[in-house]
Amino acid sequence: MTAIIKINNVAKSYKSQQVLQALDWEINEGDIVGLLGKNGAGKSTLLKSMLNLSEIDDGSITLFGESHLNLSTTVKSKLGYVPQENDEISWLTVNELIKFRRQFYTRWSDEKVDNLVDLWDIDLNKEMGELSPGQVQRVLIILALAPMPQLIILDEPAAALDPAGRRLFLKEIISLASEEKVTVIFSTHITSDLERVANKVAILDQGKIRYFDDLDNAKENVVSLSINQHDTDITVPHLLRVKQQNKRLQCVVSKLDKQWLTEMEKQGVDVVVNPLGLEDIFLEITT
């Protein structure tokens, strides 16, 4: 496994507010990573920092082995980015904008552009300023994918899209993931989207990557244990929270200890494992 992104001890503050602190993170080639975080957790700042669109105060970031401050043209041509805010020239038509952007790239797939324009129902002759937020979002995604990047960073790509638009977007990510060795990072609030397409989930909380693992591992490990109240004297490993419900204790753990579970079974302690969806996992970890 090669790490495509290495983030080492990164710090960033706005005025007196520390947004990122001592943040370490590595992302491997081929991973589809969903980044979760509360509003204001610093997701956009982190994604922008990777591309040096936002300056960091401390630490280092490398992309494809090169410092993010000094990327070669080769590495730059491998990057695709979809910003949260649209700052494209509003008086250009979609067609003009595509032609304009095309000149800056050595690799550009007209086929991909045509396909997506067709599939996503985009009117090429409309000016950017005339488009709805959802249509603008689609155009931005097309612009990012056209140069066939190997690392795609998307900041809340689905926020402006309706359910049908989101599904089309997810389909595109899935086809990218099965076609080539493409690495994707996207921030989102919509956990069900993440659960469909991501193989890794990251949770940004209090300036750090608080949780980063395979999505499957997260679901198998962060669980709620229902324990008979007669057995209250036992110690539950990796405990996050306890709640009483229906004469039973509900214990949320960050890591399900299988050995402990077998031991409990042997001792005749009645423990029922209840899986949690990603939304619950996120809330349990961040609160």
Place this chain on the structure above:
Amino acid sequence: MIFMDQFVISPSSGVPIYKQLLSQIERMILNGYFAQGDSLPSVRQVATDLDINPMTVSKAYGLLEERGYVERLRGKGMIVAKRDEEVSEKEKLTMLNTMIKDLISEAQLVGVSEQQLLAMFVEQASDNTDVESQNTQGKES
């Protein structure tokens, strides 16, 4: 050819998607819905049909292969493997046992006693037998 629209995926469930896929295919092989020699659609096909990550599908296929439900044939992809009758019989029982265990935990969670659950079970079972005997009578007349 097996088509993927028979599968139901619930991405927000706490059960990982690969497990959902795995148990559904397992069940369909055990109850004979998929026959020996049937070929499974490609990983890519499943991923795009169900809108899920292809790695998730590979993982489910890998486990099915490991457990002997399917085998990889060169040029044909994954096909449903030939199974030992005795083993299949055992696996059917294991599968039902798991479902019963889940049901018991569920009953505990909502505060239904074992006696109540057992009574409900007997009632449902006898209802089923009634319907079945009615059906047979219907056919005879």
